[in-house]
Amino acid sequence: MLQILGKTSSINVRKVLWTCAELGLSFEQEDWGSGFRSTDAAEFRALNPNAMVPVIRDGDFVLWESNSIIRYLAGRYRGEWLYPADPHERARCDQWIDWQASELNRSWSYAFLALARHSAAHQDRRQIESSSANWTKHMAMVEGQLECTGAFIAGQAFSLADIPIALSVNRWLDTPLQHADFPAVAGYMAGLAGREGYRDYCRNGTP
Template identity: 40%
Template sequence: MLKIWGRRNSINVMKVLWVCEELALPFEQIDAGMQFGVVNTPEYAAMNPNRKVPTIDDDGFTLAESNTIVRYLAARHGREDLLPTDARARARIESWMDWASFSLAIAMTPLFWQLIRTPGNQRDPKVIAANATEAERCMRILDDQLAGQPHLAGEGFTLADVPAAAFVHRWLALPIERPALPRLEAYYRRMLERRGYRAHVAGPLS
């Protein structure tokens, strides 16, 4: 059985758990990281020298980095609807995955940590304001991309949606003022129709 190391409240672990649901893959999730420890053990470092989560073990094959993991799982199980073999179609999907994990994450990660994981008296209003502004800029990009199509790479749900939709849930759940972005909000409602998204992504922030 596929083993997945990581905390369920890690956005990168969420992506892997969600895709496992999309693939109907049975898995064993093992708590690791932050309060659970594990990542600094020699055994974990042997699987993932970066000592981050998630890491998977698929019948003796270990792999780290969430976007790489979900691409591997989709390819291994022949899900060309999620990740086509056509070079151009695949590149379009991967570009949105990378954009969300870099451009969007650069703003959303410190914003999330300040508002959810930092005690109120230790929060930095300047950090919150600056990252909220940048996160809004990115969410407007997503809203524009969804004009005339239901998903980021076109008509169908693909891996392009996984990293971005994970951040969309956090954006809409954070205690901040947000502009009305109707296409993004409709997209979020579509994601909520997916069992894996409801089960592994769209929960309380922690």
């Protein structure tokens, strides 16, 4: 049985949970992270020296880093429809997965911690405004891409890239800030509503 270590409120854990839903994979989940068992515990660090969730155990195989995990699961469990084998299609998918982790994540960090998590260490008004503006700029890139495809983030078919991107859009929508009018983004999220993984792990009230 596939084991997933990490709390459901983590956006990175939810990437893995949603991927499992798309692939029809059964799993056991253990809650680790803030509010649950500490990831600084020796037994967790033995699995992931970075002390971050998620971690998976697939038999004797252990893997951490959410984007590496979702790629592994798609490759291991016949998910070619989700993560295409064609080099061009896979590269487009990877492009958006990596952009979400490297650029989009950084754009929201300060504003999200201030406005959604109410962190006392993140209450500088100028930095909140700067981060919010940067976040909106990156969301405009998502809007532009969805206008181009008229469907999903990497093209005409749902792919692995839509999981981290939709989770990020959900985080943006659920954070109390001024939201620009992005009709393609709104239509995209409405179109995903029929997917079980989306209902269970994206629009589930957990930013």
